Amino acid sequence: MTPDALTVHLAATVHPGTATPCPCPTGLLADRPDATVVRHGDTVAKAHAPGTDPDALARRLAVAAALPDVLLAPLGGTPEAVDGRLVTYWPHGTPVDRDDPDAAPWEAAATLLARLHRTPLDTSLPPMRGPDKAAAATSRLEKALKATPCPDAAPVLRAWAALPGWARGEDPAPGAPALCHGDLHLGQLVRHPAPDGPWRLIDVDDLGAGVPAWDLARPAAWYACGLLPPEEWTRFLEAYRAAGGPAVPPEGDPWPVLDVPARALTVQTAALALSKALAAGRSPDEVEQAVVDACARMTAHP
Template sequence: MTTTADVLPALKAKVRRTAHPESTPCAHPDTVLAERADGTVVRHAGTVAKAHAPDTNPTDLALRLTAAAANPDILLGPLHPAPTSLHGRLVTFWPYGTPVDPETPEKAPWEAAATLLAHLHQRHPPPGSPPMRGPAKAARAIARLKAAAPDHPSTAPVLHAWHSLPAWARAEASMPDTTTLCHGDLHLGQLVRHPTTGPWRLIDVDDLGVGVPAWDLARPAAWYACGLLLSDEWTRFLTAYQRAGGPAVPAQGDPWPVLDVPARALTVQTAALAIAKSTAADRPLDEVQQSVVDACDRMGGIPPESADAFPT
């Protein structure tokens, strides 16, 4: 089996050839932006190459690239319309965009993220678009937890919260919405400033597809519910989404009956990964991770679709 270490040198060479004609002298360094089993990303000058996960479906990825290319005002468009192959991995090429600065959280573009999502949710997906992969990622996090930390004291409440969710949120049944185009993995790391025009754009199409649009609001909703996102920031995000006509939540009134199940799922996913990673590193959960685990413990005693699961 080809490993990430095998792919990385070839990916660097490929992104250099894509960024510059072979005859052009170049002093730009290769910068590894991500090196994981599910995705290796390398930047050279203004070009980014991504080697996708080994099990990536080529038809689904092609449809996701089509959706990105068709919505350049929302999603950063690919440099090439179809993926190439490298050591058995599908590779795509993108322009480099400036990411959100993690050192200045007070400048986080919550309004831009919400507006982009609202617009995305109103666009027509390409015919035959695959399901949005959010629930599948949550299910993988649970599988990782069971393998890495079956006896951890926090594993049981996390699994209890997981099994209280409806089947669609656990990727065990079809989602109730199969027509809305969703990002599938929204967080601030998925926004960059477009290198030419300057506005914020969404990146990372690996989880893009049709599904329940509330899932795209679920991570900030879960952070807010767990006390990890300030009320002002959550209000800015939610209000901007509503003002832009986003269909995931009502334009007025309580959004939590819609957001509750996806927010629970993202909370469980975050807790599962936190426990698995802390166990692998042989260290205790930190304060933030423990707050997410505690939220799972609270959820276990309250049926889904109740705002009382996350007292604030």
């Protein structure tokens, strides 16, 4: 579904029967192979990835509707089929300001995660899709390498092969599962549109049962790669613990729990970075090279 088609559909949904243009703010918020997101006024429409399971998505939407203190609640609970894609509707919230890293809401993100992880798990939910997304990123890199060899890819693929099967989406996850977001990063937070609205998590496509440490793994990986300052990692970890998050012990060294998920997220990030660099015919930039170098260190010191 093209962004223009989704925009027209959303406008007709918000203002049915209106043929004249309206003054509502509109815009394309995202256009990726796995999602197209557009805004019309206070409403956002998301066209989910082709092939999305409607029953699984409906279950995930039900969780978001039932946890409005954690997740941004959808506008309606049933996905709508439009031009072969499932479309859902959401309030328009204010995202994290990418140009003001000092204001990054690490404490809010950690507190919301802790609340999510403490929520009783609905056994009808599908598995959290984090490991599957890591596997897809590695598969994308392997396909890109068939057309364009890249020596930087070798340590990334070695680091992937060294991970346990559950982290590659091949085996059941260990331990008792918890309700997980599955793809936590600061782009998954918005301020609720209410006046002075609180932060809420968005994007339920990967929500499900899994290892809660996975949701802490991306900031942990950034910290380990030198991309997240120690003080910001400490703020995040301490806020998660203060809110009773069960993914890590309440005190002491968290890395025995975080190590495997953080390695998996490092590989995923490096694989996506190299795939994008190869597609653009360029060398990895400084940040991309940092995660590739981290994969090399992981295989040198497993």
